[in-house]
Amino acid sequence: xxxxxxxxxxxxxxxxxxxxxxxxxxxxxxxxxxxxxxxxxxxxxxxxxxxxxxxxxxxxxxxxxxxxxxxxxxxxxxxxxxxxxxxxxxxxxxxxxxxxxxxxxxxxxxxxxxxxxxxxxxxxxxxxxxxxxxxxxxxxxxxxxxxxxxxxxxxxxxxxxxxxxxxxxxxxxxxxxxxx
Amino acid sequence: xxxxxxxxxxxxxxxxxxxxxxxxxxxxxxxxxxxxxxxxxxxxxxxxxxxxxxxxxxxxxxxxxxxxxxxxxxxxxxxxxxxxxxxxxxxxxxxxxxxxx
Numbered sequence: 001x002x003x004x005x006x007x008x009x010x011x012x013x014x015x016x017x018x019x020x021x022x023x024x025x026x027x028x029x030x031x032x033x034x035x036x037x038x039x040x041x042x043x044x045x046x047x048x049x050x051x052x053x054x055x056x057x058x059x060x061x062x063x064x065x066x067x068x069x070x071x072x073x074x075x076x077x078x079x080x081x082x083x084x085x086x087x088x089x090x091x092x093x094x095x096x097x098x099x100x101x102x103x104x105x106x107x108x109x110x111x112x113x114x115x116x117x118x119x120x121x122x123x124x125x126x127x128x129x130x131x132x133x134x135x136x137x138x139x140x141x142x143x144x145x146x147x148x149x150x151x152x153x154x155x156x157x158x159x160x161x162x163x164x165x166x167x168x169x170x171x172x173x174x175x176x177x178x179x180x
Numbered sequence: 181x182x183x184x185x186x187x188x189x190x191x192x193x194x195x196x197x198x199x200x201x202x203x204x205x206x207x208x209x210x211x212x213x214x215x216x217x218x219x220x221x222x223x224x225x226x227x228x229x230x231x232x233x234x235x236x237x238x239x240x241x242x243x244x245x246x247x248x249x250x251x252x253x254x255x256x257x258x259x260x261x262x263x264x265x266x267x268x269x270x271x272x273x274x275x276x277x278x279x280x281x
Contacts (some may be wrong), residue, residue, distance in 0.1 A: 006182050009272045010190045017194060017217060023200040026209060033213055040220050043190065046182055049227040056223075059247055059260075064216065064254045072209055072259040075265040087223035102196040109192035117185040124184070127232040134231050140240065147237045148244075159245050166252035173259035180219075 006046050013039040026072055030065065037061050048134045051141050187228035195221035207272040208261045212254065219250045 013036050020032040037060045044053035093101075127133055136141060148156055194217055201214025223243045230239015244258050 003182060006186065006238050010186075014190065014193045014197070017197045021197055021205065021210070021214065026207060029210065029213070033216075034216050036217070037220070039222060040194070043187070043224060044227050047187060047224075047227040047231055049230065049240050049243065052223070052227055052240055052247070055244055055247055059251050060216075060220075064251055066211060067254060067258055068212070069260055074262055075271050077208075091204045095204050101203060102200040103198045105199055106192055106196035109195065110189055113185050113188035113192060116188065117183065120184075124229075124232045127234075132232075134234055138234075140237070143234075144240055144244070147241055151236060152241050152245075155242075159248050163248060163252050166256050170228055170255045170259040173256070173263055 002046075006043070009039045009042040009046070013043065027069075030069055030072060033068075034061060034065055037065065048136060048138075049140065051144055184228055184231075187224060191221040191224040191228070193221075194218075194224070206272050206274060208264070208273055211273065212261070214258055216250060216254070219246065223247065 009011060012127065014083040016032045016039070017037045020029050020036065023029040023032065041056040041061075044050075198214040198217030198221065199219065202211050205211055205214065223246050226239045226243040226246065228239075230237065230243065233239055261271055264276055268276055270276070
């Protein structure tokens with residue numbers, strides 16, 4: 001049952017991601033991205049990271065996606081006629097080359113993952129032996145909060161400063177010029 | 181029981197799809213969506229490995245940091261895209277070929 005739901009989530013995620021990248025309508029593609037993010041949040045729950053899943057829904061679906069839709073609506077005037085054109089390839093590769101590169105990348109990554117299944121790293125084997133794996137009954141939020149405020153305090157502060165810099169930078173970039 | 185390999189294979193698929201979007205699409209917002217897909221695949225790997233770390237919860241904590249960083253980068257990138265659109269009237273990366281005003 002558990003495996004069945006996991007496979008359903010991963011098929012939804014991968015399938016809608018494939019449809020997403022091959023879709024010509026940008027608004028529909030962004031709504032498919034919605035589905036991908038939700039199902040990836042479901043996969044986080046299967047990795048027993050419920051707090052990360054909630055954060056994913058809150059930040060990605062609530063913030064990032066709305067921001068992207070907003071940018072799409074502000075910049076879609078020339079969208080339809082520019083999709084038909086575009087024969088000079090400077091930045092974007094032809095489709096078959098891109099498919100070739102990403103398929104070979106996928107092959108390498110899957111091969112490495114299967115190798116990892118055959119010979120696990122030592123620390124994972126130790127964790128499995130000693131039983132220090134996160135159990136479905138554990139409450140992870142309390143542990144994450146404590147670790148965030150003690151062990152990971154420096155990254156936490158660095159991230160907060162960077163977030164403020166990004167906020168100021170974004171506000172500065174989009175402000176109106178004084179002189180026309 | 182869902183093993184680590186399942187998560188890694190799903191993450192690999194999402195990463196390759198994101199890579200394809202970054203390389204093949206001619207729309208800056210779709211390129212950004214591809215980057216977000218790659219970041220999500222990386223976070224999936226972090227979370228999957230973080231399951232074996234009950235001492236420090238490193239995987240989940242850094243997954244949270246990665247989500248925050250992705251959100252910040254999206255805000256700045258969309259501001260840049262809007263500015264570029266105002267200047268060049270297009271968001272096709274091929275047509276943006278000059279730095280001067």
